[in-house]
Amino acid sequence: METTHTLSLPYIIAAQAQKHVTHNEALRMLDALTQIAVASRIVASPPTTPAGGECWLVPDTGAAGEFAGHGGELAVFQDGAFTFLTPKLGWSVYVADEGVQIVLGLNGWQDLVSGSGSGNGGGGVTGQLGLNAAASTTTRLAVGSDNSLFTHDVDGSHRMAINREDTASTASMIWQTGFQADAELGLTGLDDMALKVRSSGGDWANALTVDRETGLATIVAAPHTDNMLINSDMRINQRSFGGGALAGGTFGYDRWKGDASGGTILRNGAGRVELASGSVVQPVETFPAGFDSLVFGVAGLTGGVLRVTVEGTTTDIQPDQPFGFSTFSVTPGVSGSVELSAPSGAVLFDRVSLVAGGQSRMACDRHPDIEFALCVRYFCTSLGEGQVLQDYSGSIGYHMGICYAGGNIASQRISFPRRMRVPPTVSYYAPNSGNPIQSGKWQLLGPQAGYANANSMGVAELTQTAFVLNVVFPSASSGDAYLMCGNWSASAEL
Structure with missing residues (x-):
């Protein structure tokens, strides 16, 4: 054997002449291979x-x-x-x-x-x-x-993170058969969680989505049983609407407003809705993708015909039956509205629903907390239900916040109860704690005695989750702590 097994380095043969040549060749190879x-x-x-x-x-x-x-x-x-x-x-x-x-x-x-x-x-x-x-x-x-195992380490927990660059990108898990994708779960170009399935023909369809804002899960490929109408029994009443006439375009019970000509409506002591005259409307942000048929339903209709208009199509639902239904054709994925009117006199009902698909069915009732959260996405206020949004002549139900003044400007960051649909329009309402009301302006209690009315007010850093309220007062001192008093509302209605 003239070379080594692994690196093939040349051996110096016995009695070989010019041994240095062979030795140097081996050194060169070692120099290259080490x-x-x-x-x-x-x-x-x-x-x-x-x-x-x-x-x-x-x-x-x-x-x-x-x-x-x-x-x-x-x-x-x-x-x-x-x-x-x-x-x-x-x-x-x-x-x-x-x-x-x-x-x-x-x-x-x-x-x-x-x-x-x-x-x-x-x-x-x-x-x-x-x-x-x-x-x-x-x-x-x-x-x-x-089998695969991912187990915990020092802190006893284990979480798997799948990261994406931005909303338009994808962070998901895919299930395959023979290296052919059949199902996918994750964030697929949207902020909502989605479960997708692939047909034998290769077409993908959403089977389930979970809304990131509300946490509500929607079974997309099955009949859409979630109610597209929010506050369908009109029990949520953040504006403290007392019932009666609603001017055109004015909201009363949450998510419901008078149509162009107005309407008269009341939720009575028995929890039933009375539509006496005119029409009320609920804007619908988006009709669900994948469905061109919607079913409107009403429970416990009495007193007369309920006229329903969805996207320009009108139908009458007869009274005195446990449930009444009507099917409407719509354009999927676009916004629209549902209008209710009483053409033959006052009507009463328990609740209404709008679901996707062609089957006559009522949507399931949502938990009141979820219903309220859906309403707050469009409108919220510092006042509780039962307190009317207005400038008060007495010290009632007003928002208070500690702030520090810079010059004569006092600022406070105010957070909404939950993320709103879009950055809203903010309105102010004044309290009165001894000073004459200046409409729409808050008051300040500070080191000086008594309350002072604001000179002016303004909103800064407005987002879907919060805003900063800047209030200019005539005598605020920089660095002093103050108590600001007043009310506010925020509207992101359609």
């Missing part, structure tokens, strides 16, 4: 002015010049000429222009480690990792196993 680093693995032709000791991994295809015929070999420039060495299974090479460590496996060269350090605690970054499966530039982690 701690191997190559300048590149994509250079197909020798550089014009290589430096001594520089090394390249010749590409498998396209090699030219002195590299021709040496694809897949290491080309080392030594003593003014190239020496070519054939890598063996398991050899590890650092590629300088990519900053990666590669190893020769059964399937060729594979990226091993890039960055500084390696392994546990070393700070290294694994470019690709295949565990019994082939990784790639798009699937950087591949695991071939009948």
